[in-house]
Amino acid sequence: MTKQGRVYIIGAGPGDPGLITLRGVECIREADVVIYDHLVNPEILRHARPDARRIYAGKRGGEHTLVQDEINRRLVEEAGNGAVVARLKGGDPFIFGRGGEEAEVLREAGIPFEVVPGVSSAIAVPAYAGIPLTHRNHAASVAFVTGHEDPTKGKSDLNWPKLAGIGTLVFLMGVKNLPAIAENLIRCGKEPSTPAALIRWGTTPDQQTLTGTLGDIARKAKEGHFSPPAVFVIGDVVGLRETLNWFETKPLFGLGIVVTRPEAQAEGFSKLLRARGARVIHFPVIRIAPPETWAELDAAIDRLESYRWLIFTSANGVAFFFQRLQEQGRDIRDLKGIRIAAIGPATAAAVEALRIRVDLVPEEFVSEGVVRAFAGEDIRGSRVLLPRAKEARDVIPEGLAKMGATVDVAATYRTVRSDREAAEMLSFLAQDKVDAITFTSPSTVAHFLGIMGPDFHLPPKVRIACIGPVTEAAARKAGLHVDILQERYTIPELVDTIAAYFFS
Known part of the structure; x- marks a missing residue:
């Protein structure tokens, strides 16, 4: 009997890998094939089975790896051959995610599917920037709008006069159209002095927030070379960011911390680092x-x-x-x-x-x-x-x-020694993504340097963090300068010491 294939259309959330739903994780673990978009955090792919095939279907800067028709064809083909397919889409698949179109294709082909809602970036990204979309003293209404409308077409499908009267506006995919968006809203009665914010790579340690007013945000974005992906928020609630900004004030926010422990033992360490805002870079140099x-x-x-x-x-x-x-x-x-x-x-x-x-x-x-x-x-x-x-x-x-x-x-x-390659770490270093490398045993020191090779030189800005005097001694013997040392051999205390070092 032929195995029945099916497709899970899953919202992978806005970027923070902790914001995917429990149901979403269940479906990924079940899948034989994972087809994922550009905005899906790679950490989420770790939930997939080792034998699951991964197919990248992302779009970046308007360039498609797979066009939508090809994605649709792949979904039908894989499920038609009996595979369980996890279709991972950033945010929520039914909010400007073309998930509805993919579901229609599957229904027409007679392929069973399930939609797993996700945490939309329209809601989560402003929250991570300290901006509540509604507030009893500032906004009683909110609208979510595509910012991707072609500004050159003859007639807009958006009702600008009505949008101008809404308390909070959230535009998705609108960075390239900022001047047109601001111009249309101001023309229809929105005050140029209305607070506005652009948040890129929201809910991740790379999050950047640019604030201004409806009248000057486009100029600021151009001057600051502010590029997609970003969420554009307009309304008085943006003014609350100064008080409610909680994510970008974490002690390790935006810092890249390399974890060299074996992958099976790294999760607890990584979770503690992420809780303090770090960008965790998994680079297991040993396996047990x-x-x-x-x-x-x-x-x-x-x-x-x-x-x-x-x-x-x-x-x-x-x-x-x-x-x-x-x-x-x-x-x-x-x-x-x-x-x-x-x-x-x-x-x-x-x-x-x-x-x-x-x-x-x-x-x-x-x-x-x-x-x-x-x-x-x-x-x-x-x-x-x-x-x-x-x-x-x-x-x-x-x-x-x-x-x-x-x-x-x-x-x-x-x-x-693990099978990781020096090129992977060198790429992170070249992009200035690494602020500290952690070592939890002498073997992690030896195998890290073994992977990197004899000609490797650590950039001066990168700090070395060690747990315990034995690991410290091994690092110093290997020629590394130890900047952060936690003498008691516990991971939570090492994380506290790293946070104290950078926060000070």
Whole structure:
């Protein structure tokens, strides 16, 4: 039986990847094919399955990658062949998004479809600029208008006299037609002194807001080389921006912060950075892989009952250890009588997520701190299991051995270089998009520089942020100047330190 194809026409929101709806994410995850426009944030594409085909159908500066007829044909063809298609459109698909036209084509072809509304840029962009579209003291009406009307055609389809009487006007895609829009509204009675604002790349860290009046905003936009995409807002409510501007005042607003952690572990870090207004640049330089052989860990699991302590030095070690424990036909019941230590709160949280209590967490979240924490424990004659990365310092096994313990080190995972290329990072640097690069382990330092190559030179304006003294030492040894250091090994505190550095 042939699989039934269908199309989800999804509003991807105005730019901030957090503003896509839950239903939209569900549909993207289900899709076999994703057809997306220019204004769709690339972060949203990360919700798609790794095997999903991605087709770019964007339009930029009037130039189409795929013309609308070709997009329509692709939708019908892909769904007709049994694929689930996610058609991603910026904002809301039924507000100046041509989503209605695409739905008509699908209905005519007998293709099932669903429309997933999105947060429209007409509403969200002014809100992110601190401009409420209605306010009981300033505006009781609002109108959304296309600014894309051809000014050379003989007769306008817009009723300018009626528009001039509306409290707040929001024009989409109107940057090129600003002079004509202002001229028509003023001619029909709108005061030239009416506050006006242009917001480009709204709801993103690249957001720029230009304010003025209806009478001078076109001149200001021309002088400032203000280019699309932008939302044009006219009305007394624009005056509230001075009081209500909340997004552009965030401590990391507009700053590009590179996250080099493995992609699977970067989301929490990225979320905290975005909450402070940063432009997060994902550039994972390592990936976490199983060890080349499980021999060491399997042997340790076979004699698990002989250990008095189990020490975890990373959340990765926790994940791989318990995965292998289960693969060997055992489970957490086999840990009975074994005490557990974790190098820091993040690692402890990974253990406790499995409903296992952690007995020891040092005050300093480094290997030296673990050794010092055991100074208060009598471990003479005890066996200790240390499941860790293949590449790691021997501070813990050597330190505990001096206290009389027998420490078995078992390679549980390894860090290997990712497949990211230097050209990607060099492009961001060339566009002046990078303000800081973060390193959370010595391996991220080594692999970042390995990817960039021996001839790489960091631009002077780019800051280096490290977590922990061990990572700092690795960065300095590699010739990098460390500008931002968070000595306690926690991601939230690193973000706080980065924000404090730039905000000051």
